[in-house]
Amino acid sequence: MSVLVFADSSEGKFKKSAFEVVSYGKKVAEQIGSNLVAVTINATDASQLYAYGAEKVITISNDQIATFNAKAYASVIQQVAVKENATVVVIDSSVDGLYLSPILAVNLQAGYASNVVALPSSTSPFTVKRKAFSNKAFNNTTIATEVKVIGLAKNSFGIHENQVAGVLESFDAQILDMGVQSVSIDKATGKVTIADADIVVSAGRGMKGPENWGMIEELAEVLGAATACSKPVSDLGWRPHGEHVGQTGKPVASNLYIAIGISGAIQHLAGINASKVKVVINTDPEAPFFKAADYGIVGDAFEVLPTLIEKLKAFKQS
Ligand SMILES: Cc1cc2nc3c(=O)[nH]c(=O)nc-3n(C[C@H](O)[C@H](O)[C@H](O)COP(=O)(O)OP(=O)(O)OC[C@H]3O[C@@H](n4cnc5c(N)ncnc54)[C@H](O)[C@@H]3O)c2cc1C
Incomplete structure (x- = not known):
């Protein structure tokens, strides 16, 4: 047994x-x-x-x-x-x-x-x-x-x-005749996948447009994190669909989930509840996401992120 x-x-x-x-x-x-x-x-x-x-x-x-x-x-x-x-x-x-x-x-x-x-x-x-x-x-x-x-x-x-x-x-296992077999896999190379990531940096419509994702990617790079987004962001084509998390997207069970400019709709929260520590950055103190957050910053992502990235880089170097 x-x-x-x-x-x-x-x-x-x-x-x-x-x-x-x-x-x-x-x-x-x-x-x-x-x-x-x-x-x-x-x-x-x-x-x-x-x-x-x-x-x-x-x-x-x-x-x-x-x-x-x-x-x-x-x-x-x-x-x-x-x-x-x-x-x-x-x-x-x-x-x-x-x-x-x-x-x-x-x-x-x-x-x-x-x-x-x-x-x-x-x-x-x-x-x-x-x-x-x-x-x-x-x-x-x-x-x-x-x-x-x-x-x-x-x-x-x-x-x-x-x-x-x-x-x-x-163990020499008998392999079934599978009928279906993957012949190749195309991966987003060099990136941490959402499913395996310890840290996920996720952003929503509060980022205003795809041209502003540079700082999301920079923050993710400093932290060794995967990038994710809310549904409207992928629906609008700002980010690939593979990054959409939530009830109709990917579930996230990371140790740290950083949500930037995401309101915290119930369908989004449904996909990230299993994450351990949630940090929210949002200009609106009434954004529902703050109720689910462990740490919150009421502030403009365009001001908070450059400072956060700079401080993290300095911390890593020290
Ligand atoms: C059946 C169904 C299924 C759905 N499934 C999903 C799902 O799986 N995943 C999902 O994400 N959504 C899903 N949705 C959509 C969901 O209801 C919300 O509409 C969506 O999550 C909102 O996305 P958002 O927070 O990016 O945008 P918004 O609701 O527009 O929120 C943007 C947030 O950014 C903040 N903000 C604005 N400017 C700044 C700034 N400069 N700095 C910081 N913060 C700022 C605002 O205060 C606001 O809180 C679903 C909806 C339905 C009906």
């Missing part, structure tokens, strides 16, 4: 969520008195997972699954779950995770709870707390099947070091 976590990676490097699912899986394994096994697909330095409690790391290296394919990933994780006699399987609730987990659950005849935000409050019945209604409510769910698949919400548990002496084992 074991707890199995899928530690996701991109171009060989672990995503931040990989360390969080391992940290979480370790605690679940302690709760149910079993060991923790992590499975990786095409990751280069799998032994990094020992630091977060993975006692055994199963590595799968196969060029046929060099790019994400939900059916194929679900199939290989299922093979490892069966081999390791896993009773709990933890996957992150990223976009890819939300694709593959239901398929995996069907393959394993398991119950599946997505967007889980805490350790099981009880293991018998197995009960987990989940986010619901765009993070406006919580839902306690029991999973009655023998095998359980848990989708862990990003940033809900955190990364906790828990060094163990782990072992690596390679």
Whole structure:
């Protein structure tokens, strides 16, 4: 009997969520008195997972699954779950995770709870707390099947070091005939993606026009952040659609979210609630975003940003 976590990676490097699912899986394994096994697909330095409690790391290296394919990933994780006699399987609730987990659950005849935000409050019945209604409510769910698949919400548990002496084992998985395969991926090179970013600098219609985004990009560069925007900004073509965050855009679960010239409409907030610290810069002290903010600056972005960038640069140099 074991707890199995899928530690996701991109171009060989672990995503931040990989360390969080391992940290979480370790605690679940302690709760149910079993060991923790992590499975990786095409990751280069799998032994990094020992630091977060993975006692055994199963590595799968196969060029046929060099790019994400939900059916194929679900199939290989299922093979490892069966081999390791896993009773709990933890996957992150990223976009890819939300694709593959239901398929995996069907393959394993398991119950599946997505967007889980805490350790099981009880293991018998197995009960987990989940986010619901765009993070406006919580839902306690029991999973009655023998095998359980848990989708862990990003940033809900955190990364906790828990060094163990782990072992690596390679696994020769059977790869499904996928039918569909990505042949190439065009990425915005050199940029931190919104999904993986620790810090997101986001701007709205208050920036007046696309010609003013230079300072948003400069602030993002100083902070090593991803850039994002509100829906009207991408609708107007000021920024690419891939940057639009909110209920109808991308969800953001960064450690720091800086919102500049964004009013804080409910549809925008729905996508960024999972971010830890929210900083708002807005000229209007009545802007709804201030109610959701941890820190707020009532001020004109065109005055605040140059000073902020200058101070941050000086701070980094010192
Ligand atoms: C079904 C539906 C789905 C939607 N989904 C989304 C979504 O996913 N994401 C999303 O973002 N929106 C979404 N919207 C739109 C949403 O309701 C708001 O209209 C939108 O978020 C407002 O964008 P904004 O804050 O950039 O613009 P505005 O509402 O125009 O706000 C601009 C803000 O900038 C401030 N400002 C002005 N000048 C300055 C300055 N010089 N310095 C600093 N601050 C300044 C203003 O005080 C104001 O608060 C959706 C709407 C609907 C109906």
